[in-house]
Amino acid sequence: MTAPMLSVENLRVSFPTHRGRVEVVKGISFELGRERLGIVGESGSGKSMTGRAILKLIRKPGLVTADRLEFDGIDLRAQSEKQMRAIRGARISMVMQDPKFSLNPVMTVGEQIAEALVTHEKLARREVEERIEAMLHSVRIDDPKRVAGLYPHEVSGGMGQRVMIAMMLIPEPELLIADEPTSALDVSVQAQVLDIIDDLVTSKGMGLILISHDLNLVSRYCDRILVMNAGTVVEECAAGQLDQASHPYTRGLLAAMPTINESRDELPVLDRNQWAGT
Amino acid sequence: MPTTETPDSAFVTRRRWRRRLGAIAGFVVTVFLTFLGLLAITFFIGRVIPIDPVLAVVGDRASNEVYAAARTAMGLDQPLVVQFFHYVVNVFSGDLGQSVSTGRSVVEDLSRFFPATLEMATIGILIGVLLGVPLGVIAASRQGSLIDQIIRVVGLLGYSMPAFWLGLVGLALFYAKLRWVGGPGRLDIFYDGLVAPATGLLLVDSLLAGEIDIFWNAITHLVLPASVLGFFSLAYIARMTRSFMLDQLSQEFVTTARVKGVPERVVIWRHAFNPIRVPLITVIGLSYAGLLEGSVMIETVFSWPGIGNYLTTALLNADMNAVLGSTLVIGAVFIFINKISDVLYRVLDPRAR
Known part of the structure; x- marks a missing residue:
């Protein structure tokens, strides 16, 4: 394996509350090459915060510390806000969760995609339009000209998420963080959207961090999996070896997954005492 | 094909x-x-x-x-x-009857008194919008900072200070002491009645007549009462803008814009401010309509011959034609401003089209 694209060591994210600082990410470490990494965990486990911390999008009074936070040899901790802006979108990008809330309601879809592109590249208008059309095509939107002129409330959830992917991939970043990209979508379009992400990431040789609470889905689309619980990584394994997972939390999650043709009366409940100790 | x-x-x-x-x-x-x-x-x-x-x-x-x-x-x-x-x-057919107290027709009265209020209210709301909106945006984008605190205190003052008191203090300081502005009334007595009323708005009429002196004189008289009115709408508009902006800045699409690497200035104005234009129009429209109703306090303090004064005098004299006529004008202003807001909603918000 070549030098990692992203290395994270002892990453901590904390927020002040009236009862002192609360850590939501408690010292996690991982490395990422040009591969697909899945981060799984229940809600509140700190997986989304990890994604946002990499982009330095945690706003005051939130606090991010790490022993190492390097992307392609750049120490992200030392980057100014201005330097980070040159990295965001252009080199590391993030697909957000719900297109209903993550697209600007008063700008057309085309304007929003164009913004992602022209923020980083100075291009002629004609060229911008061509790039947008090509990009919308590659996320399998058949009539890009019409769709580009629509407002977010005029497109469906699946269409909105494809627009989001187009917007985040158009400046051709090297790393894509997908934060629960399909949680807000209908089951029937989830696979379609993930296939699009998977195709584009693989064909462009990008790195992918897929954040999800869906163990099945992550094991299908990723090479490697981190299982997070309560702000720490409890398990790290290759996607194919998930059945050999050793941590009781992962085992509990796996056991709770129903399979077709089974005849269990009750799905087991996680026994948190096994690892939390409280 | x-x-x-x-x-x-x-x-x-x-x-x-x-x-x-x-x-x-x-x-x-x-x-x-x-x-x-x-x-x-x-x-x-x-x-x-x-x-x-x-x-x-x-x-x-x-x-x-x-x-x-x-x-x-x-x-x-x-x-x-x-x-x-x-x-x-x-x-x-354009007849609102005779006014008992002035002896003129109500239409004639209103065409004298309403423009005075219109002029003052318009300058007032302009001050309120041009300063209040940016102040609200700045306060929200630096929430908790010193600037934010200062703007909030200014807003609170504007909310809680009595208008007539501010007007009196303003007159005592800027007119009586410093001589920076003109005193009560719309013009110095020297200029009174020199311009033929075309629109009733002195600023417009004097310019139409080419009387620059009168124009400046009218401004010096207008600036203080309009500023006092403007300060109140500024306080209200800034507070509302701030809270609308705070709401928008915590929205997901603002994070999306940051993820794209968009500069913060663009994040604030394009992504957070544009969506709040519609609720802001409601706030501004209502403030403006409120000012057009005529502020009796301000008009009394500044001897301003506006509709607030006219309506109050008419009420006290049981001059029902004048009361009805003024109420109609004020109501018509409300209807008109509401309709304009409706049209602007549709222009500014694609979801309302």
Whole structure:
């Protein structure tokens, strides 16, 4: 394996509350090459915060510390806000969760995609339009000209998420963080959207961090999996070896997954005492 | 298919025009009905309240014959519905009756008093918007900072200080002591009545007449009362802008914009500010309408011959025609501003189209 694209060591994210600082990410470490990494965990486990911390999008009074936070040899901790802006979108990008809330309601879809592109590249208008059309095509939107002129409330959830992917991939970043990209979508379009992400990431040789609470889905689309619980990584394994997972939390999650043709009366409940100790 | 395109698009344009005409017709009808409702309510309230307009004319020592004659002459002996019908017919032919206290027709009075208020309110709301909106945006984008605290205190002051007090202090300081601004009234006595009223707005009339001196003089008189009014709308508008902005800045699409690497200035103005233009228009429209109602306090302190003063005097003299006329003008202003806001909503928010 070549030098990692992203290395994270002892990453901590904390927020002040009236009862002192609360850590939501408690010292996690991982490395990422040009591969697909899945981060799984229940809600509140700190997986989304990890994604946002990499982009330095945690706003005051939130606090991010790490022993190492390097992307392609750049120490992200030392980057100014201005330097980070040159990295965001252009080199590391993030697909957000719900297109209903993550697209600007008063700008057309085309304007929003164009913004992602022209923020980083100075291009002629004609060229911008061509790039947008090509990009919308590659996320399998058949009539890009019409769709580009629509407002977010005029497109469906699946269409909105494809627009989001187009917007985040158009400046051709090297790393894509997908934060629960399909949680807000209908089951029937989830696979379609993930296939699009998977195709584009693989064909462009990008790195992918897929954040999800869906163990099945992550094991299908990723090479490697981190299982997070309560702000720490409890398990790290290759996607194919998930059945050999050793941590009781992962085992509990796996056991709770129903399979077709089974005849269990009750799905087991996680026994948190096994690892939390409280 | 270029052969079918021409008739097709012509058809589409015709349909679109028909739809647009229909929308305009609907607009006119709703405005008309709202206005008629307003007329009915003000008229009946005006007749029901225990004020005797006849007494206001003949005085309380008139004999019964004189009283009865005046009552008949004013048409008050007829049934209310008939009176209302006559009133409506008169209003739509541009006649609001005679004012008892000024002896002129109410229309003539209003065309003198309303422009004075309009001028002051317009400058006031301009000050409120041009300063209040940016201050609110700055406060929200630096929430918790010193600037934010200062803006919030200014807003609180604007909310809690009595207008007449601020006006008096302003006059004492900037007029009596420093001589920076003109005193009460719309012009110095020296200039009074020199410009023929065309619009009734002194700033416009003096410019039309080419009288730059009078224009400047009018400004020096206008600046203080308009600033006091402006300060109050500024305080309100800044507070509302700040809270709308805070709400938007925590939205996911603002994070999306940051993820794209968009500069913070663009994040704030394009992504957070643009969506709040619609609620802001409501706030601004209501503030403006409130100012156009005429602020009796400010108009009294500054001896401003505005509609607030006129209406109050009319009320105290039981001058019902003048009261009804002023109420109608104020109501019409509200209807008008509401309709303009509706149109702006549709322009600014794609979801409302």
